[in-house]
Amino acid sequence: MMKKLLPILVLLLSVQSFSQNLDPLRTNDYYAQQKWVDSIMSSMTIEEKIGQLFMVQAYSNKDTVHENFIKKMINEYHVGNLIFMQGTPDKQAELTNDYQAISKIPMLIGFDGEWGLDMRLKNTYRFPWNMTLGSIQEDKLIYEFGKHLGKHCKRLGIHVNFAPVVDINTNPENPIIGNRSFGEDKVNVTQKAIAFSQGMQSVGVLGTAKHFPGHGDTATDSHIGLPVLNFDMDRLEAIELYPYKRIFDGGVGGVMTAHLSIPVLESNPKLPTSLSKKVVTDLLKEKLGFLGLIFTDGLNMKGAANYSTSAEIDLAAIQAGNDILLIPQDVPATVELMKTSLSNGTLSEDRINESVRKILLAKYKVGLHQYQPIDTLNLVEELSTVQDEILHRDLVKASMTVIKNKKKILPVEDLEKNKKIAYVALGDDSGDDFLNILRKYTKITKVSGEKLDKIVSELEDFDLVIIGYHKSNKHPWKSYKFSNQELVWLHEIARKNKTILSVFASPYSLLDVKSYNNLEGILVAYQNSKKAQEIAAQTIFGAIAANGKLPVSIKKEFPVGTGFTTKNLQRLQYTIPEEVGMSSEKLSKIDSVAEVVLKEKMAPGLQVLVARKGKVIYEKSFGFHTNKKKDTVRNSDLYDVASLTKILASLPMLMKAEEDKKIPLNASLRDILPKFKKSNKDTVTVQEILSHYGRLQAWIPFYTHTQDSITKKNLNKFYSKKKTKKYSIQVAENLYLNKSYKDSIYKYIKEADQRERVGYKYSDLGYYLFKEALERKYRKSLDELVQREFYQSLGADRMTYLPLQKFEKKEIVPTEKDTYFRNQLLHGYVHDMGAAMQGGVGGHAGLFSNANDIAKLMQMYLQKGYYGGKRYFKASTFEKFNKRYYASEEVRRGLGFDKPQLNPDIKATCGCVSDESFGHSGFTGTYTWADPQSGIVYVFLSNRVYPTMENRGLVKEDIRTEVQRLIQEAILPE
Structure with missing residues (x-):
């Protein structure tokens, strides 16, 4: 049954x-x-x-x-x-x-x-x-x-x-x-x-x-x-x-x-x-x-x-x-x-x-x-969680839709070719968030006006124009249509310029555009939300790949499903901490440390940036340029980065020179600078100097040799208040050094005694020599070399020597009130005395930058020589330089890079980063570090030498490495 x-x-x-x-x-x-x-x-x-x-x-x-x-x-x-x-x-x-x-x-x-x-x-x-x-x-x-x-x-x-x-x-x-x-x-x-x-x-x-x-x-x-x-x-x-x-x-x-x-x-x-x-x-x-x-x-x-x-x-x-x-x-x-x-x-x-x-x-x-x-x-x-925010960002990223990409203009890859880029805003809503992120990648000039002729005239000198069409994001029924005037402006600008249009409105807005022929690129971002603006900017510069497909048809030119997949060029992205497994709440403790720095007057102001896995997740500025509290510090402001110059300028050029076989690591000083033959340094190798194992003196106060030994005043035979053919090296505002003194600097280095004791000793002197060797090998000044070989293509438009030649004073943070050499507030002129006597361009100091641009170069190092679609040097070259060669002699340094301490009593880092990590610190109160294991890039910039270099609170309290510890503690368990 x-x-x-x-x-x-x-x-x-x-x-x-x-x-x-x-x-x-x-x-x-x-x-x-x-x-x-x-x-x-x-x-x-x-x-x-x-x-x-x-x-x-x-x-x-x-x-x-x-x-x-x-x-x-x-x-x-x-x-x-x-x-x-x-x-x-x-x-x-x-x-x-x-x-x-x-x-x-x-x-x-x-x-x-x-x-x-x-x-x-x-x-x-x-x-x-x-x-x-x-x-x-x-x-x-x-x-x-x-x-x-x-x-x-x-x-x-x-x-x-x-x-x-x-x-x-x-x-x-x-x-x-x-x-x-x-x-x-x-x-x-x-x-x-x-x-x-x-x-x-x-x-x-x-x-x-x-x-x-x-x-x-x-x-x-x-x-x-x-x-x-x-x-x-x-x-x-x-x-x-x-x-x-x-x-x-x-x-x-x-x-x-x-x-x-x-x-x-x-x-x-x-x-x-x-x-x-x-x-x-x-x-x-x-x-x-x-x-x-x-x-x-x-x-x-x-x-x-x-x-x-x-x-x-x-x-x-x-x-x-x-x-x-x-x-x-x-x-x-x-x-x-x-x-x-x-x-x-x-x-x-x-x-x-x-x-x-x-x-x-x-x-x-x-x-x-x-x-x-x-x-x-x-x-x-x-009802509004971090997880919602992460998902929202993922949705917007996945929605980015490139419907026209003539000659693969998107993403914008070659910043050497596209040196001058303009942004023009159309529509009746704000595009500020779009512009702010565009400017994270390179210099962008906003061009605006009420008359088309004026705008077209201004745009003549630009290599590329990015037009943002911004309409209200209040609700989905708001008007998305171009005005007749905007259609004319769009046509005329695109007719005369290489143009990318980014649409922050319904794709139906494009129906009124009579011709798309003159537009090289069209990105549809759909909405004018802050996220859409920020992610569209990152898509344009290849930090994020576009993968969206048009959900509706736009005339016969763009049928439903149109969408070009673009490359991810591995440029920095900008997002929230939780997207990369870090805690916003824990990172906010950095704010508290910054407040202590300001309250205790360890520095008048500072910038801090944290990136992980190629994404900037914390970028804040605190305080003011000086104790007068007149100019607030902005993320775009430039700091004198002091010895960070070694790894941000000299080191990338030395990596290139090593690959080009112009300055091999095993070369001796006499090989790269023949004038050092028969000197007490002639057999010191590049590898030893970069490892601070070459028995060089720590530094030489060159400026004291140009002063009266009793009064400590600058001697007239060395200095002039006006620039002349003879006094052509600018040391500071209204202060020029006799051009012949350059030879004296190298003479002092050449004749300086070598340290008798073999072992580790941090020294600036080798970087004077590397600068000279690089300039001789490549027949250009160091500032020109790094700009041509690295900064331009990296989009590091706010990293430079001699910042007053490119930026207004209000964009540059002053350093010290110098009472011993230049007798003025150093504002836009390098703090380091030796670099100043080299006209502001030193191998060891002289560079100015904001945190964002430093992060680009450090991320390029993390990516072992690759960034923005360009390979700057081989991965093996980076690995060669990020290695300790004298660890058995208790030398913690790699080649140029500082490395985590071998002796726990030394505070080179927080003691909580991996042995693969690398970075450097700077005398003016700067610090940057990158860790391949955690994927973290950290940048700390300050002018702790204000009002004078005796202001050592930042150093005594180990503030820079304390912030590094907070960053490590903010990593969420997987």
Whole structure:
């Protein structure tokens, strides 16, 4: 007997399983769910059942009159569901708890949050619009978006979100859908909608596909009228209806019916599809087999409200087959009309029971059978998390869409060829965030004006023009169109200049552009959010690769799906700490250290930058240029970096020279500088000097040899207040050194005694010699060499010798009030005396920079000679220099690079970085370090020598390495 029953049992189980898959409201514990529903329904009055059909509009930003109205709806009319509109999350949570407390049956709370709770509520999170998301090729990201939004809803006690929009937006002039659609490609829209709804429902919040049967090809806003779709059935099935069967198979819990007039579906031209039995029951429920909840669109919308009285509209909606009346306008009248209709037979209780049962199934599915009030502790903070921010950035990155890329202009790779780049802003919104990040990569000049002729004239000298088209990001219905003047300007600028256009608006904005021929590159960034601006700038310069595809077509030139994949050039990105596994909270401790530095006057100001895995995650400036507190320190300001010059200028050139076989590591000093033959240094090797193992003196105070030994005043035979042919070396403002003294410097070095004791001794002297050797080998001055070979192509436009030749004083931080040599505040002139006597260009000092540009070169080292699409030297060359050759002699240094201490009593680092790490410190209060193991680049810049070099608090308190320790502690466990 059991053998005969087994196949039947298996069949029944498979049918049950199949049925359960089709019914999105069923739970895994279906029998318990049914039992709960049956128990509720058996105790309900007809008035209570009718009340379950309403979802009334509630606000959290209105007065007690409104709140009392909602309570009356619940108490007197048994309203079973609420949709919250404008307000704030904390107030909504408070009201939800109050309303749920007086409701006999827990209410379904609905919400219209297509791109996040921000669609209705202040102080909540906003994700990108669907049009932006439609360009993304990884549907897993859309799933995650749905999941995050679902978590927000669930945290706020929302059970149904009226999303996703599945309308196929084939009409660019659609006034109400547009940016709310995933695009015009039905397959893409469907895949995105399924991924989104499944992500949201994975955390227990029902999705609602809308607007059935399709609102994408309308020219009328259904909020103000009844749109008409004059399509035949073949067209509807091919386009508008295409997503629904598939998203039903994907398990979406709800559908929202639209207020449309579609003659092929409903012959009565005045009857909206939302009120049509042919559409809701015959098509949606029977033909398409949808078993989930069916909501009307808002019944306050003119597309429905113009049809009849509110009560008659509500009755018609239920008779048509809808389950929940969204935003009914007259609940009391509707209740009376339904009761009358029940008594006269025009409405059956079975029809009401069918919907009530589905509503209760849904309530069980979202957990209302075990209702708990909303926990309001930390509510607002938990609705906007770091994880949301990371996902948002990932979504925007994946959306970047390059639709034109003539001669592969994107990403902008060759900064030597594109030396002069201009930015022009079009549109009526700000592009400041875009420009700020563009300037992280190279010098960008903003060109603006009210007259086209003036702008075109100014742009003549530029190699490249980047145009940002910026339109309001306030909401997706804001105008995105170019003005006629802007179209003319765009045409004229592109006609005369190599031009990249970055569109921070709907891609439909490009429809009005008459010709795209003169535009070399077009990047569609979709929205003018801060993130979109920042990420678009990073995409243009190749820090981020573009992978997006156009979700709509723009004329014949750019069909749907257009999108060029661009290269990642491994330039620095700019993001948040958590994206690279670090804690914002822990990094903020750096701020506290900075405040101590300022309070204790260890330095008037400072810059700190931290990058990890090629991404800048902390970049802040503190304090002022001097103790006068007049000029605040900005991230763009330049500091005298002192001995960092060794690894930022001399060392990269020495690596190149080693590869070029011009200055081999095993070469002796006499080999690279013949004048040192037969000196006491002639056999010292390059490797020994770079390792500070060459027995050289630490330094020679050359300037004292040019002063009176008693008065300590500068001697007239060496100095002049004016520049002349004889006195041509500028040492400081209005102070010029006799040009013959250059030979004296090398003479002093040559004749200086060697240290008798073999071993480690840090020395500047070797870098005087390396400068001379490099300039002789390459026949250019060191400042010209590093600019040509490294800084220009790195985009290090704020790293330079002789900064006053390129920058205004207000952009340069002063160092010391010199009372011993130059007798002035050193402002834009190198602090190091020996470098000053070399005209400001020393191998050991003289460089000025901001933290960002130092990070570029340090990142290039981390990437073993590669950055921005260019290989500067071989990986093996970097490894050769980042090695200790005399560790057995207790020399911690690599070749040029400082390395972690071998003796724990020495504070070269925090003692918490890897042995592979490298960097350098500078006398003026600077420090930079990079660690291949952790991927961290750290830059600390200050003018701790202000007011004088006796200000040693920063050094005594080991501030630079203390900050390094805080950085290491901010790394999150994996």
